[in-house]
Amino acid sequence: MKKKKEDLIGQLKEKGLKITPQRLAIINALVENRYEHPGATLIFNEARKKAKRVSLSTVYATLKEFSENGLIRQLEFDRMENRYDVDLSDHVNLICNRCGKIADYSIPASLEPRDIARKSGFVVTDTRLELHGYCRNCLKRPG
Amino acid sequence: MKKKKEDLIGQLKEKGLKITPQRLAIINALVENRYEHPGATLIFNEARKKAKRVSLSTVYATLKEFSENGLIRQLEFDRMENRYDVDLSDHVNLICNRCGKIADYSIPASLEPRDIARKSGFVVTDTRLELHGYCRNCLKRPG
DNA sequence: ATCTAAATTGGAATGATTCCGAAATGAAAA
DNA sequence: TTTTCATTTCGGAATCATTCCAATTTAGAT
Numbered sequence: 056m057k058k059k060k061e062d063l064i065g066q067l068k069e070k071g072l073k074i075t076p077q078r079l080a081i082i083n084a085l086v087e088n089r090y091e092h093p094g095a096t097l098i099f100n101e102a103r104k105k106a107k108r109v110s111l112s113t114v115y116a117t118l119k120e121f122s123e124n125g126l127i128r129q130l131e132f133d134r135m136e137n138r139y140d141v142d143l144s145d146h147v148n149l150i151c152n153r154c155g156k157i158a159d160y161s162i163p164a165s166l167e168p169r170d171i172a173r174k175s176g177f178v179v180t181d182t183r184l185e186l187h188g189y190c191r192n193c194l195k196r197p198g
Numbered sequence: 199m200k201k202k203k204e205d206l207i208g209q210l211k212e213k214g215l216k217i218t219p220q221r222l223a224i225i226n227a228l229v230e231n232r233y234e235h236p237g238a239t240l241i242f243n244e245a246r247k248k249a250k251r252v253s254l255s256t257v258y259a260t261l262k263e264f265s266e267n268g269l270i271r272q273l274e275f276d277r278m279e280n281r282y283d284v285d286l287s288d289h290v291n292l293i294c295n296r297c298g299k300i301a302d303y304s305i306p307a308s309l310e311p312r313d314i315a316r317k318s319g320f321v322v323t324d325t326r327l328e329l330h331g332y333c334r335n336c337l338k339r340p341g
Numbered sequence: 342a343t344c345t346a347a348a349t350t351g352g353a354a355t356g357a358t359t360c361c362g363a364a365a366t367g368a369a370a371a
Numbered sequence: 372t373t374t375t376c377a378t379t380t381c382g383g384a385a386t387c388a389t390t391c392c393a394a395t396t397t398a399g400a401t
Binding site (some may be wrong): 131132133134137147148149150151152153154156158160168171175176177178179180181182183184185186187188189190191192193194 | 274275276277280290291292293294295296297299301303311314318319320321322323324325326327328329330331332333334335336337
Binding site for chain 2 (some may be wrong): 356357358359360366367368
C-alpha cells in the first residue's frame, strides 16, 4: 500500500501528463515527506533543492493537477495551509490543536475517543464530520 | 433545543460581555438565518438593516468572541467563507458541492450513504472525518 | 529537427480574515 | 446623574494562501 515515486510517475504517464523536472521534484518532496502531510510551502522549499528552477505558482498548479487526477489527496483547512496526502486509503486524520501535526489513524478501528487515546496517545477534543456531495435541488438541475 | 435570541443575550450577560446594538443585530441575523448557516458577509448585510452602524471588523470580532464563548459554532472551510451554526447539538453537515448549501443531518441515525440519500435526498460523494485534539508530544509540554 | 499543446514563470490580483491605533460607549460605581 | 474606564467599535492597512494572467519555455509526438 506504500506508494512510491515510480507509481506516481507511472500515473502521470497514464493520464497523458508530461514529465518535467519540476514535477519530479514535487513528487520527490511529496513522497519523502509523506508522514508530515506537507503543505505547498514545504513542498516548494524541498522541490527547490532538487530542481534548480521551480516557482511557487508551479507548485500550486501541480498539486492541484495531481489532486484532480487522483494522484494525491488534498486536505483543506481554514487556519492552516492546505496539506497533501499520498495515502489515498480510508483513514481518519488526527489533527493537533497545538502544533498542527496531522497523524493518520487507519480504519476499520474503534472511533471511541478512549480507544483512540489508548492506541495513539491522541486526546480528542473535537470531532468534525462532513459529508460532501449533491443536494436534492442541485441533482435536479443539469450541471 | 431551538435556540432563541433571548438565550443568546442571556449567555452574553452571564459571560460578562456587553450588550450593544451591534451585537443584538448580529444575534438577530444569526438566529433568523440559522438554517442557511450564514457566513460573515451575510451576517454583516443582515445586521446593517437592523443597526444603523455596524462594520465588517465588528462582525468578525463578534463572531469570534461568540464562538470562543460557546454561543455559536464556527464551521471552517477552505474554499468557502466560514459559516456559523447556532445549533450546538451533535449533527453531521451535508455540504453541497455545487451550491455550497449546508444541511444538518441529526445523529443518531444511519451514516450509510444509502440511508442518508433516502432520508434527505442528499447524495454523498466524499466523506471527511477529522478528530481535533492534542498529540502525544504536545500533551507532555506545558502550554 | 520540427511543431504544438502543455507546462512554467513572476508578478499582479483576489478574498477572507486579522491587526492597528484611535474614538465611542456600556454599565458599574460614586 | 455624572464619572469612569475597560470594552467595543471603527475603518483602513496588512496578512496570507491561493489563483489568475499573459508571455515564455519545453516535453514529447511526428
